[in-house]
Amino acid sequence: MRQSQxxxxxxxxxxxxxxxxxxxxxxxxxxxxxxxxxxxxxxxLGLKVLSKIKNIVRSEMDAIGGQEILMPALHPxxxxxxxxxxxxxxxxxxxxxxxxxxxxGLGATHEEIVVxxxxxxxxxxxxxxxxxxxxxxxxxxxxxxxxxxxxxREFSMKDLYSFNQNQHDLEVFYSQAxxxxxxxxxxxxxxxxxxxxxxxAFTSDYSHEFQVATxxxxxxxxxxxxxxxxxxTEICQLKTGDRCPHCGQAVKLVQSIEVGNxxxxxAKYSQDMGLTFxxxxxxxxxxxxxxxxxxPSRVMGAVVEVxxxxxxxxxxxxxxxxxxxxxxLDQQKSALTDQVYQxxxxxxxxxxxxDRQESAGIKLNDADLIGLPVKLIIGAKTGExxxxxxxxxxxxxxxxxxxxxxxxLNQLYKK
RNA sequence: CGGGGUAUAGCGCAGUUGGCUAGCGCGUCUGGUUUGGGACCAGAAGGUCGUCGGUUCAAAUCCGACUACCCCGACCA
Numbered sequence: 448m449r450q451s452q453x454x455x456x457x458x459x460x461x462x463x464x465x466x467x468x469x470x471x472x473x474x475x476x477x478x479x480x481x482x483x484x485x486x487x488x489x490x491x492l493g494l495k496v497l498s499k500i501k502n503i504v505r506s507e508m509d510a511i512g513g514q515e516i517l518m519p520a521l522h523p524x525x526x527x528x529x530x531x532x533x534x535x536x537x538x539x540x541x542x543x544x545x546x547x548x549x550x551x552g553l554g555a556t557h558e559e560i561v562v563x564x565x566x567x568x569x570x571x572x573x574x575x576x577x578x579x580x581x582x583x584x585x586x587x588x589x590x591x592x593x594x595x596x597x598x599x600r601e602f603s604m605k606d607l608y609s610f611n612q613n614q615h616d617l618e619v620f621y622s623q624a625x626x627x628x629x630x631x632x633x634x635x636x637x638x639x640x641x642x643x644x645x646x647x648a649f650t651s652d653y654s655h656e657f658q659v660a661t662x663x664x665x666x667x668x669x670x671x672x673x674x675x676x677x678x679x680t681e682i683c684q685l686k687t688g689d690r691c692p693h694c695g696q697a698v699k700l701v702q703s704i705e706v707g708n709x710x711x712x713x714a715k716y717s718q719d720m721g722l723t724f725x726x727x728x729x730x731x732x733x734x735x736x737x738x739x740x741x742x743p744s745r746v747m748g749a750v751v752e753v754x755x756x757x758x759x760x761x762x763x764x765x766x767x768x769x770x771x772x773x774x775x776l777d778q779q780k781s782a783l784t785d786q787v788y789q790x791x792x793x794x795x796x797x798x799x800x801x802d803r804q805e806s807a808g809i810k811l812n813d814a815d816l817i818g819l820p821v822k823l824i825i826g827a828k829t830g831e832x833x834x835x836x837x838x839x840x841x842x843x844x845x846x847x848x849x850x851x852x853x854x855x856l857n858q859l860y861k862k
Numbered sequence: 863c864g865g866g867g868u869a870u871a872g873c874g875c876a877g878u879u880g881g882c883u884a885g886c887g888c889g890u891c892u893g894g895u896u897u898g899g900g901a902c903c904a905g906a907a908g909g910u911c912g913u914c915g916g917u918u919c920a921a922a923u924c925c926g927a928c929u930a931c932c933c934c935g936a937c938c939a
Contacts, residue, residue: 459888459900460874464931484931536939556939590863590937598938665938710939738939776898808899815899826898835898 448769449788450801453477455490457813467663469748470595472760476816478768485592485600492817493747495768497603500743501582503634503765504605507627511620513578513607518560520584524550526559530719539587553586558716558738561608566722569734572612575724576620580607582743594663596748597704603744609737612726617711617735624739628657628707635746636754636763639706642668644679646710653682657707657741661752664704671698704749712736760818761839764860769799771856772819776807776826784825787834787849794853798823815839821859823852 455477462481465471473479478493489497505515524542527533533542533552541553554560561579569575585604592600607624611617625641632639639657646654656679658668667680671691676698678685685691687700716722717733726732747766754761762768773791775784781802788800799819801810807826814822824835834852837844847855 456889458873463868463874466932532939539938558939587938591935593932708939774898778897804897806897806899806901808897808901810897811899813900824898828898 448799450799451803453491453799455480455492457816465595467594467597467748467752468755469597469663469751472751472755472816472818473595473748476760476813476818479596485589485598485602487596487599487744492768496747496762496766497743499766499768500635500746501603501605504582504631504741504743507631507634508578508580508605508607511578511623511627512576513580515581516564516579517581517583518554518557518564520554520586522552522554522560524552526563527552530559530716532559539589541586541588554583555585555587557581557583557606558608558712558736559720562716562720562722562736565608565610565734566720569610569722569724572724572726572732575734576609576611576616578607578609578620580605580739594665594748596744597663597752598665599744602742605741605743607739609739610722611735611737612724612732614713614735617713617737621709621711621737624709624737625655628709628739628741631741632657632659632706632746634765636750636765637706637746640668640670640677640701640703642677642679642703643682644708645682652711654708654710656705658701658703659706659749659753660701660703661749662702663752664702664749666703666705668701668703669698670701672696704745704752706746706749707739707741709739710737712738755818758812759816762818762820764820767819768817769819770797770860771799771821771823772814772817773798773800773823774810774814774825775800775802776810776824778804779827780825787823787825787852790849791853791856796853796856821856823847 457477458475461471462474465474473493474481477490478496480488480490482488524533536555540555543551545551569577582603582605584601586601589598589600592598609617609620611620629639637659639659642656642658643653644656646652658666668677669680669683669685670677671694673691673694673696675693676691685698688697691698713735714733716736722734723731724734750763750766751760754763773784773788775781788798791798801814818839820839822837822839824837829835833846833848835844836847836855
Protein backbone atom coordinates (compact mmCIF):
# COMPACT_ATOMS: atom_id res chain seq x y z
CA MET A 448 0.00 0.00 0.00
CA ARG A 449 1.30 3.39 -0.95
CA GLN A 450 0.95 5.69 2.01
CA SER A 451 0.16 8.60 -0.29
CA GLN A 452 -3.06 6.70 -1.11
CA UNK A 453 -3.85 5.49 2.39
CA UNK A 454 -7.01 6.95 3.90
CA UNK A 455 -6.41 8.37 7.33
CA UNK A 456 -3.55 10.71 8.17
CA UNK A 457 -1.50 10.83 11.28
CA UNK A 458 -1.96 13.82 13.53
CA UNK A 459 0.54 15.40 15.81
CA UNK A 460 -1.63 16.20 18.76
CA UNK A 461 -3.71 13.89 20.89
CA UNK A 462 -7.47 14.39 20.80
CA UNK A 463 -8.41 16.39 23.87
CA UNK A 464 -11.21 14.04 24.87
CA UNK A 465 -9.08 10.92 25.08
CA UNK A 466 -6.91 10.01 28.02
CA UNK A 467 -6.04 6.35 27.57
CA UNK A 468 -2.98 5.43 25.57
CA UNK A 469 -4.88 3.08 23.27
CA UNK A 470 -7.35 5.76 22.27
CA UNK A 471 -4.70 8.47 21.87
CA UNK A 472 -2.28 6.41 19.82
CA UNK A 473 -4.85 4.64 17.67
CA UNK A 474 -6.51 7.98 16.90
CA UNK A 475 -3.29 9.85 16.20
CA UNK A 476 -1.98 7.10 13.95
CA UNK A 477 -5.21 6.91 11.96
CA UNK A 478 -6.52 3.50 13.02
CA UNK A 479 -9.82 4.60 14.54
CA UNK A 480 -12.23 7.51 14.58
CA UNK A 481 -14.54 8.33 17.44
CA UNK A 482 -18.17 8.91 16.54
CA UNK A 483 -19.47 9.31 20.10
CA UNK A 484 -18.59 8.14 23.58
CA UNK A 485 -17.71 4.47 23.39
CA UNK A 486 -18.40 4.13 19.66
CA UNK A 487 -15.58 4.04 17.13
CA UNK A 488 -15.11 3.54 13.42
CA UNK A 489 -12.21 1.45 12.20
CA UNK A 490 -10.24 3.12 9.42
CA UNK A 491 -8.25 1.01 6.93
CA LEU A 492 -5.30 0.39 9.25
CA GLY A 493 -7.54 -0.32 12.22
CA LEU A 494 -9.75 -2.71 10.32
CA LYS A 495 -6.72 -4.70 9.24
CA VAL A 496 -5.63 -5.16 12.83
CA LEU A 497 -9.13 -6.02 14.00
CA SER A 498 -9.45 -8.56 11.19
CA LYS A 499 -6.17 -10.18 12.13
CA ILE A 500 -7.37 -10.60 15.70
CA LYS A 501 -10.68 -12.03 14.54
CA ASN A 502 -8.93 -14.47 12.24
CA ILE A 503 -6.71 -15.72 15.03
CA VAL A 504 -9.83 -16.22 17.12
CA ARG A 505 -11.55 -18.03 14.25
CA SER A 506 -8.68 -20.41 13.65
CA GLU A 507 -8.56 -21.46 17.31
CA MET A 508 -12.33 -21.78 17.60
CA ASP A 509 -12.43 -23.89 14.45
CA ALA A 510 -9.61 -26.02 15.89
CA ILE A 511 -11.77 -27.11 18.84
CA GLY A 512 -14.77 -27.86 16.67
CA GLY A 513 -16.50 -24.49 16.58
CA GLN A 514 -18.73 -23.67 13.63
CA GLU A 515 -19.17 -20.03 12.75
CA ILE A 516 -22.61 -18.52 12.34
CA LEU A 517 -23.90 -14.95 12.36
CA MET A 518 -26.88 -13.97 14.44
CA PRO A 519 -28.82 -10.71 14.19
CA ALA A 520 -28.09 -7.70 16.36
CA LEU A 521 -31.77 -6.69 16.37
CA HIS A 522 -33.94 -8.82 18.64
CA PRO A 523 -37.63 -9.05 19.45
CA UNK A 524 -38.63 -8.83 23.09
CA UNK A 525 -40.47 -12.15 23.17
CA UNK A 526 -37.42 -14.40 23.13
CA UNK A 527 -35.87 -12.39 25.94
CA UNK A 528 -39.02 -12.69 28.00
CA UNK A 529 -38.62 -16.47 27.99
CA UNK A 530 -35.63 -16.13 30.33
CA UNK A 531 -36.94 -12.99 32.06
CA UNK A 532 -33.83 -11.20 30.93
CA UNK A 533 -35.72 -8.44 29.04
CA UNK A 534 -36.40 -7.13 32.51
CA UNK A 535 -33.17 -8.04 34.29
CA UNK A 536 -30.90 -6.64 31.57
CA UNK A 537 -32.91 -3.50 30.91
CA UNK A 538 -30.21 -1.29 32.45
CA UNK A 539 -27.54 -2.52 30.07
CA UNK A 540 -29.54 -3.40 26.97
CA UNK A 541 -30.63 -0.88 24.37
CA UNK A 542 -34.40 -1.33 24.24
CA UNK A 543 -36.78 0.64 22.08
CA UNK A 544 -39.99 0.50 20.09
CA UNK A 545 -40.30 -0.52 16.46
CA UNK A 546 -43.28 -0.21 14.15
CA UNK A 547 -46.62 -0.74 15.78
CA UNK A 548 -45.09 -0.27 19.20
CA UNK A 549 -43.24 -3.58 19.03
CA UNK A 550 -40.53 -3.92 21.69
CA UNK A 551 -37.09 -4.39 20.18
CA GLY A 552 -33.60 -4.64 21.61
CA LEU A 553 -30.02 -4.63 20.42
CA GLY A 554 -28.04 -7.72 21.32
CA ALA A 555 -25.98 -7.30 24.48
CA THR A 556 -25.34 -11.05 24.43
CA HIS A 557 -26.88 -13.90 22.45
CA GLU A 558 -27.84 -16.84 24.66
CA GLU A 559 -31.54 -16.44 23.92
CA ILE A 560 -31.00 -16.23 20.19
CA VAL A 561 -28.62 -19.16 19.91
CA VAL A 562 -30.85 -21.33 22.10
CA UNK A 563 -33.79 -20.50 19.89
CA UNK A 564 -31.80 -21.62 16.88
CA UNK A 565 -30.59 -24.74 18.66
CA UNK A 566 -33.97 -25.88 19.96
CA UNK A 567 -35.38 -25.88 16.44
CA UNK A 568 -32.62 -28.21 15.28
CA UNK A 569 -31.44 -30.35 18.18
CA UNK A 570 -33.68 -33.28 19.00
CA UNK A 571 -31.44 -36.28 19.54
CA UNK A 572 -28.22 -37.18 21.33
CA UNK A 573 -26.96 -37.76 17.79
CA UNK A 574 -27.16 -33.98 17.25
CA UNK A 575 -24.73 -33.37 20.12
CA UNK A 576 -22.25 -32.02 20.84
CA UNK A 577 -22.37 -28.84 18.81
CA UNK A 578 -20.31 -25.71 19.21
CA UNK A 579 -21.55 -22.51 17.56
CA UNK A 580 -19.85 -19.15 17.55
CA UNK A 581 -20.11 -15.78 15.94
CA UNK A 582 -18.10 -12.61 15.76
CA UNK A 583 -20.39 -9.67 15.93
CA UNK A 584 -20.82 -6.25 17.43
CA UNK A 585 -22.46 -6.21 20.83
CA UNK A 586 -24.37 -3.25 22.17
CA UNK A 587 -24.33 -2.36 25.84
CA UNK A 588 -25.67 0.82 27.29
CA UNK A 589 -22.76 1.28 29.65
CA UNK A 590 -23.35 3.94 32.28
CA UNK A 591 -19.98 5.30 31.39
CA UNK A 592 -17.98 4.44 28.30
CA UNK A 593 -14.29 5.08 28.75
CA UNK A 594 -10.72 4.23 27.90
CA UNK A 595 -11.03 4.05 24.14
CA UNK A 596 -11.52 0.52 22.89
CA UNK A 597 -11.43 -0.92 26.40
CA UNK A 598 -15.02 -0.11 27.25
CA UNK A 599 -17.37 0.82 24.45
CA ARG A 600 -21.12 0.86 23.95
CA GLU A 601 -20.72 -0.94 20.65
CA PHE A 602 -17.85 -3.38 20.50
CA SER A 603 -16.72 -6.50 18.70
CA MET A 604 -17.27 -9.80 20.46
CA LYS A 605 -16.69 -13.43 19.65
CA ASP A 606 -19.19 -15.54 21.52
CA LEU A 607 -19.16 -19.31 21.37
CA TYR A 608 -21.91 -21.47 22.84
CA SER A 609 -21.36 -25.12 23.64
CA PHE A 610 -24.14 -27.71 23.67
CA ASN A 611 -23.41 -31.03 25.37
CA GLN A 612 -25.32 -34.06 26.60
CA ASN A 613 -24.11 -33.85 30.16
CA GLN A 614 -21.98 -32.02 32.68
CA HIS A 615 -18.96 -34.24 32.10
CA ASP A 616 -18.83 -33.44 28.39
CA LEU A 617 -19.21 -29.77 29.20
CA GLU A 618 -16.25 -29.97 31.59
CA VAL A 619 -14.11 -31.60 28.91
CA PHE A 620 -14.98 -28.97 26.35
CA TYR A 621 -14.60 -26.20 28.90
CA SER A 622 -11.00 -27.16 29.49
CA GLN A 623 -10.37 -27.38 25.73
CA ALA A 624 -11.80 -23.89 25.38
CA UNK A 625 -9.56 -22.66 28.19
CA UNK A 626 -6.55 -24.02 26.32
CA UNK A 627 -7.73 -22.46 23.06
CA UNK A 628 -8.15 -19.10 24.76
CA UNK A 629 -4.61 -19.31 26.05
CA UNK A 630 -3.38 -19.87 22.50
CA UNK A 631 -5.41 -16.98 21.14
CA UNK A 632 -4.04 -14.48 23.61
CA UNK A 633 -0.51 -15.78 23.22
CA UNK A 634 -0.78 -15.39 19.45
CA UNK A 635 -1.92 -11.80 20.02
CA UNK A 636 1.15 -11.18 22.14
CA UNK A 637 -0.82 -10.97 25.37
CA UNK A 638 -0.06 -12.73 28.58
CA UNK A 639 -3.57 -13.53 29.77
CA UNK A 640 -3.99 -14.58 33.37
CA UNK A 641 -6.75 -17.10 33.97
CA UNK A 642 -8.75 -15.68 36.85
CA UNK A 643 -11.55 -17.11 38.94
CA UNK A 644 -14.53 -14.79 38.98
CA UNK A 645 -18.19 -14.77 39.84
CA UNK A 646 -20.34 -17.15 37.87
CA UNK A 647 -23.27 -14.80 38.04
CA ALA A 648 -26.75 -16.11 38.53
CA PHE A 649 -26.30 -19.27 36.49
CA THR A 650 -23.97 -21.39 38.49
CA SER A 651 -22.40 -21.76 41.89
CA ASP A 652 -19.14 -22.52 40.06
CA TYR A 653 -16.74 -19.75 39.33
CA SER A 654 -16.48 -18.45 35.83
CA HIS A 655 -13.05 -17.84 34.40
CA GLU A 656 -11.82 -14.52 33.14
CA PHE A 657 -8.75 -13.92 31.04
CA GLN A 658 -7.08 -10.84 32.42
CA VAL A 659 -4.24 -8.79 30.98
CA ALA A 660 -2.28 -6.67 33.42
CA THR A 661 -2.41 -2.98 32.49
CA UNK A 662 -2.81 0.18 34.53
CA UNK A 663 -5.80 1.27 32.42
CA UNK A 664 -7.65 -1.94 33.16
CA UNK A 665 -10.81 -1.62 35.15
CA UNK A 666 -10.49 -4.84 37.06
CA UNK A 667 -8.35 -5.74 40.02
CA UNK A 668 -7.18 -9.25 40.52
CA UNK A 669 -5.44 -10.95 43.41
CA UNK A 670 -2.46 -12.92 42.13
CA UNK A 671 -0.15 -15.39 43.81
CA UNK A 672 3.39 -14.95 42.42
CA UNK A 673 3.67 -18.74 42.07
CA UNK A 674 0.69 -18.65 39.73
CA UNK A 675 -1.46 -21.16 41.57
CA UNK A 676 -4.10 -18.69 42.74
CA UNK A 677 -5.75 -15.85 40.86
CA UNK A 678 -9.12 -14.34 41.75
CA UNK A 679 -11.00 -11.22 40.79
CA THR A 680 -11.30 -8.87 43.78
CA GLU A 681 -15.08 -8.93 43.33
CA ILE A 682 -15.09 -12.41 44.86
CA CYS A 683 -11.69 -12.61 46.56
CA GLN A 684 -11.46 -12.59 50.35
CA LEU A 685 -7.69 -11.98 50.35
CA LYS A 686 -5.83 -8.70 50.41
CA THR A 687 -2.31 -7.75 49.35
CA GLY A 688 0.17 -9.52 51.57
CA ASP A 689 -2.21 -12.29 52.64
CA ARG A 690 -1.03 -15.87 52.20
CA CYS A 691 -1.92 -17.87 49.12
CA PRO A 692 -4.15 -20.77 50.24
CA HIS A 693 -2.17 -23.21 48.07
CA CYS A 694 1.48 -22.30 48.57
CA GLY A 695 1.55 -19.74 51.38
CA GLN A 696 3.31 -17.00 49.43
CA ALA A 697 2.14 -13.42 49.79
CA VAL A 698 -0.44 -12.48 47.16
CA LYS A 699 -0.51 -9.10 45.43
CA LEU A 700 -3.07 -6.88 43.77
CA VAL A 701 -2.80 -6.30 40.01
CA GLN A 702 -4.70 -3.82 37.82
CA SER A 703 -5.99 -5.60 34.73
CA ILE A 704 -8.38 -5.64 31.81
CA GLU A 705 -10.67 -8.57 31.10
CA VAL A 706 -10.23 -9.75 27.50
CA GLY A 707 -12.18 -12.99 27.76
CA ASN A 708 -14.67 -14.71 30.02
CA UNK A 709 -16.00 -18.24 29.98
CA UNK A 710 -19.00 -19.65 31.84
CA UNK A 711 -20.53 -23.01 32.49
CA UNK A 712 -24.20 -22.27 31.99
CA UNK A 713 -25.46 -25.76 32.73
CA ALA A 714 -29.16 -26.25 32.05
CA LYS A 715 -30.33 -22.74 32.91
CA TYR A 716 -31.24 -21.64 29.38
CA SER A 717 -32.28 -25.10 28.27
CA GLN A 718 -34.82 -25.15 31.10
CA ASP A 719 -36.18 -21.69 30.45
CA MET A 720 -36.45 -22.16 26.71
CA GLY A 721 -37.14 -25.85 26.33
CA LEU A 722 -33.91 -27.02 24.72
CA THR A 723 -33.94 -30.80 25.10
CA PHE A 724 -32.78 -33.92 23.33
CA UNK A 725 -33.72 -37.58 23.38
CA UNK A 726 -30.97 -39.75 24.87
CA UNK A 727 -30.10 -43.33 23.83
CA UNK A 728 -33.11 -44.60 25.75
CA UNK A 729 -35.43 -42.12 24.14
CA UNK A 730 -35.65 -40.18 27.37
CA UNK A 731 -35.88 -36.39 27.21
CA UNK A 732 -32.88 -34.57 28.67
CA UNK A 733 -31.87 -30.93 28.94
CA UNK A 734 -28.92 -29.79 26.89
CA UNK A 735 -25.97 -28.64 29.01
CA UNK A 736 -24.47 -25.36 27.85
CA UNK A 737 -21.44 -23.16 28.22
CA UNK A 738 -20.58 -19.77 26.80
CA UNK A 739 -17.22 -18.33 25.89
CA UNK A 740 -16.56 -14.69 25.05
CA UNK A 741 -13.63 -12.72 23.69
CA UNK A 742 -13.71 -9.07 22.73
CA PRO A 743 -11.50 -8.56 19.66
CA SER A 744 -11.81 -4.78 19.82
CA ARG A 745 -10.90 -4.84 23.49
CA VAL A 746 -7.96 -7.10 22.68
CA MET A 747 -6.81 -4.48 20.18
CA GLY A 748 -6.98 -1.78 22.83
CA ALA A 749 -5.25 -3.96 25.39
CA VAL A 750 -2.42 -4.79 22.99
CA VAL A 751 -1.78 -1.08 22.46
CA GLU A 752 -1.84 -0.48 26.21
CA VAL A 753 0.81 -3.14 26.64
CA UNK A 754 2.86 -2.47 23.50
CA UNK A 755 3.70 1.18 23.09
CA UNK A 756 6.39 3.69 23.98
CA UNK A 757 6.50 7.48 23.98
CA UNK A 758 6.77 7.51 20.17
CA UNK A 759 3.84 5.27 19.33
CA UNK A 760 2.52 1.77 18.96
CA UNK A 761 4.75 -1.32 18.78
CA UNK A 762 2.62 -4.03 17.16
CA UNK A 763 3.33 -7.70 17.70
CA UNK A 764 4.09 -9.23 14.29
CA UNK A 765 0.88 -11.27 14.35
CA UNK A 766 -1.35 -8.18 14.49
CA UNK A 767 0.52 -5.52 12.54
CA UNK A 768 -1.58 -4.12 9.69
CA UNK A 769 1.43 -4.46 7.38
CA UNK A 770 4.58 -6.47 7.79
CA UNK A 771 6.99 -3.67 7.06
CA UNK A 772 7.15 0.08 6.57
CA UNK A 773 9.23 1.02 3.56
CA UNK A 774 10.48 4.59 3.89
CA UNK A 775 11.79 6.65 1.03
CA LEU A 776 13.97 9.33 2.66
CA ASP A 777 15.71 10.66 -0.42
CA GLN A 778 13.57 11.65 -3.38
CA GLN A 779 16.58 11.04 -5.65
CA LYS A 780 15.97 7.34 -5.01
CA SER A 781 12.28 7.42 -5.71
CA ALA A 782 12.36 5.20 -8.82
CA LEU A 783 14.64 2.73 -7.10
CA THR A 784 12.38 2.51 -4.05
CA ASP A 785 9.30 2.08 -6.24
CA GLN A 786 11.03 -0.93 -7.72
CA VAL A 787 11.88 -2.41 -4.32
CA TYR A 788 8.26 -1.93 -3.28
CA GLN A 789 6.99 -3.73 -6.37
CA UNK A 790 9.36 -6.62 -5.90
CA UNK A 791 8.44 -7.09 -2.24
CA UNK A 792 4.74 -6.94 -3.05
CA UNK A 793 5.18 -9.51 -5.80
CA UNK A 794 7.05 -11.70 -3.33
CA UNK A 795 3.92 -11.70 -1.17
CA UNK A 796 5.12 -9.25 1.50
CA UNK A 797 2.56 -6.84 2.94
CA UNK A 798 4.38 -3.53 2.78
CA UNK A 799 3.26 -0.03 3.65
CA UNK A 800 5.34 2.23 1.40
CA UNK A 801 5.79 5.82 2.52
CA ASP A 802 6.13 7.42 -0.90
CA ARG A 803 4.92 10.82 0.27
CA GLN A 804 6.82 14.01 -0.43
CA GLU A 805 7.51 14.63 3.22
CA SER A 806 10.64 15.29 5.19
CA ALA A 807 12.63 12.43 6.62
CA GLY A 808 11.72 13.46 10.15
CA ILE A 809 8.00 13.29 9.50
CA LYS A 810 8.27 9.88 7.87
CA LEU A 811 10.38 8.40 10.64
CA ASN A 812 8.14 9.77 13.34
CA ASP A 813 4.98 8.63 11.57
CA ALA A 814 6.47 5.18 11.15
CA ASP A 815 7.15 4.97 14.88
CA LEU A 816 3.63 6.17 15.63
CA ILE A 817 1.99 3.64 13.30
CA GLY A 818 4.18 0.99 14.81
CA LEU A 819 4.89 -1.65 12.18
CA PRO A 820 7.48 -4.15 13.43
CA VAL A 821 10.19 -3.13 10.99
CA LYS A 822 11.20 -0.05 9.06
CA LEU A 823 12.96 -0.53 5.71
CA ILE A 824 14.79 2.68 4.94
CA ILE A 825 16.16 3.84 1.62
CA GLY A 826 17.96 7.16 1.77
CA ALA A 827 21.17 9.00 1.17
CA LYS A 828 23.01 6.85 3.68
CA THR A 829 22.15 3.54 2.07
CA GLY A 830 24.32 2.09 -0.67
CA GLU A 831 23.52 1.11 -4.22
CA UNK A 832 21.72 -2.21 -3.69
CA UNK A 833 20.89 -2.12 -0.03
CA UNK A 834 18.53 -0.65 2.51
CA UNK A 835 18.63 -0.18 6.24
CA UNK A 836 16.26 -2.02 8.54
CA UNK A 837 15.27 -1.00 12.06
CA UNK A 838 13.05 -3.07 14.29
CA UNK A 839 10.39 -0.99 16.01
CA UNK A 840 11.20 -2.48 19.40
CA UNK A 841 14.83 -1.36 18.91
CA UNK A 842 16.08 -4.91 19.32
CA UNK A 843 17.98 -4.92 16.04
CA UNK A 844 19.02 -2.85 13.05
CA UNK A 845 21.39 -3.20 10.12
CA UNK A 846 21.79 -3.25 6.37
CA UNK A 847 20.24 -5.65 3.88
CA UNK A 848 20.86 -6.26 0.20
CA UNK A 849 17.66 -5.84 -1.78
CA UNK A 850 17.51 -9.51 -2.76
CA UNK A 851 17.60 -10.51 0.91
CA UNK A 852 14.71 -8.41 2.15
CA UNK A 853 11.85 -10.79 1.37
CA UNK A 854 13.64 -13.63 3.15
CA UNK A 855 14.36 -11.36 6.06
CA LEU A 856 10.66 -10.52 6.45
CA ASN A 857 9.67 -14.15 6.14
CA GLN A 858 12.09 -15.05 8.93
CA LEU A 859 10.82 -12.23 11.09
CA TYR A 860 7.21 -13.29 10.69
CA LYS A 861 7.78 -17.00 11.07
CA LYS A 862 8.40 -16.69 14.81
C1' C B 863 -27.32 8.53 38.37
C1' G B 864 -24.10 11.90 42.20
C1' G B 865 -19.52 15.23 42.23
C1' G B 866 -16.06 18.09 39.18
C1' G B 867 -14.50 20.08 34.43
C1' U B 868 -14.73 21.48 29.21
C1' A B 869 -17.26 23.36 24.53
C1' U B 870 -13.94 29.34 19.88
C1' A B 871 -11.33 27.10 11.99
C1' G B 872 -10.09 20.02 10.23
C1' C B 873 -6.86 19.23 15.12
C1' G B 874 -4.70 21.58 19.67
C1' C B 875 -5.36 26.23 22.09
C1' A B 876 -5.54 31.84 23.42
C1' G B 877 -9.09 35.68 23.83
C1' U B 878 -14.10 36.22 28.91
C1' U B 879 -13.42 43.67 34.15
C1' G B 880 -19.11 43.43 27.56
C1' G B 881 -16.61 47.51 22.64
C1' C B 882 -13.39 48.11 16.13
C1' U B 883 -12.81 43.45 10.94
C1' A B 884 -12.31 37.00 16.71
C1' G B 885 -6.42 35.45 17.05
C1' C B 886 -2.03 31.72 17.51
C1' G B 887 0.30 26.86 16.42
C1' C B 888 -0.38 22.48 13.54
C1' G B 889 -2.83 20.83 9.26
C1' U B 890 -4.89 22.28 4.15
C1' C B 891 -4.18 24.97 -0.92
C1' U B 892 -0.52 27.84 -4.57
C1' G B 893 4.64 28.87 -5.95
C1' G B 894 9.76 28.16 -4.79
C1' U B 895 13.97 26.19 -1.93
C1' U B 896 14.45 21.55 1.03
C1' U B 897 14.69 15.86 2.61
C1' G B 898 18.47 10.34 7.94
C1' G B 899 14.42 12.11 13.41
C1' G B 900 8.19 16.44 13.20
C1' A B 901 12.59 22.03 7.36
C1' C B 902 12.17 27.23 5.30
C1' C B 903 10.39 31.60 2.44
C1' A B 904 6.23 34.08 0.07
C1' G B 905 1.04 34.06 -0.61
C1' A B 906 -4.14 31.99 0.22
C1' A B 907 -8.53 29.60 1.91
C1' G B 908 -11.06 28.18 6.19
C1' G B 909 -15.58 30.58 12.01
C1' U B 910 -23.85 30.40 12.77
C1' C B 911 -17.50 31.38 19.14
C1' G B 912 -22.04 23.85 21.28
C1' U B 913 -27.77 24.96 20.99
C1' C B 914 -31.92 27.89 22.44
C1' G B 915 -33.61 32.01 25.07
C1' G B 916 -32.70 36.58 27.99
C1' U B 917 -30.10 41.38 29.53
C1' U B 918 -27.79 45.52 26.65
C1' C B 919 -26.79 50.90 22.18
C1' A B 920 -23.40 46.63 21.78
C1' A B 921 -22.51 39.55 23.81
C1' A B 922 -17.36 34.53 22.30
C1' U B 923 -17.47 37.62 26.91
C1' C B 924 -23.05 38.69 31.59
C1' C B 925 -27.71 35.58 33.10
C1' G B 926 -30.91 31.06 32.42
C1' A B 927 -32.09 26.41 30.31
C1' C B 928 -30.53 22.49 27.34
C1' U B 929 -27.03 19.27 24.73
C1' A B 930 -22.39 16.86 23.93
C1' C B 931 -17.69 15.33 25.65
C1' C B 932 -13.95 14.21 29.57
C1' C B 933 -12.44 12.92 34.72
C1' C B 934 -13.71 10.73 39.84
C1' G B 935 -17.40 7.63 41.89
C1' A B 936 -21.75 4.25 41.53
C1' C B 937 -22.72 0.34 37.78
C1' C B 938 -20.54 -3.75 34.72
C1' A B 939 -24.82 -11.06 32.25
